Amino acid sequence: MATAVLTDFRQRHRGPVIDAEDAGYDPARLTFNGMIDRRPELIVRPLDVDDVVSAVSLARERDLPVAVRGGGHSVAGHCIGEGGLVVDLRLMRSVSVDPEAGTATCGGTPPACVTALRPRAEPSVTPASAG
Numbered sequence: 001m002a003t004a005v006l007t008d009f010r011q012r013h014r015g016p017v018i019d020a021e022d023a024g025y026d027p028a029r030l031t032f033n034g035m036i037d038r039r040p041e042l043i044v045r046p047l048d049v050d051d052v053v054s055a056v057s058l059a060r061e062r063d064l065p066v067a068v069r070g071g072g073h074s075v076a077g078h079c080i081g082e083g084g085l086v087v088d089l090r091l092m093r094s095v096s097v098d099p100e101a102g103t104a105t106c107g108g109t110p111p112a113c114v115t116a117l118r119p120r121a122e123p124s125v126t127p128a129s130a131g
Contacts, residue, residue: 001019001042005062006019006042012054013046013055014046015045015051015091016045016091017042017044018044019041019042020041028043029080029086031077031080033077035077038080038082039082040080040081040086041064041084041085042064043085043086043088044058044086045088045091046087046091047091052087055085055087056087059084064083064085065085066084067084067085068086068087068089068108069086069087069089069090070090070108089107090108093107094106094107095107
């Protein structure tokens, strides 16, 4: 990616932006499946919805395929694309619960939802087996 484009994007994006020149690139592109060895052009770690929007906009502008990484547990490695842009949601771990409205809003990482949502939702959660 052109240096000027990457510099501009890094200034607009609040979360980490990792390319192949960064020391953290290799650890950032690994998945739990050691057989997956893909090299995305860019890995972005959004901190909020605005970061996600800017990442997807960059991918659209540069005609890059997008892979979305939540927990990184895809056996087939769909969370890491070759030569594209990875939107790594693992830093988006916020959970908010509105018991009066009966709604919850969760960040992009499934473990965040499970570990943070359950204590906030109970005892109002009714197990599916309860009828």
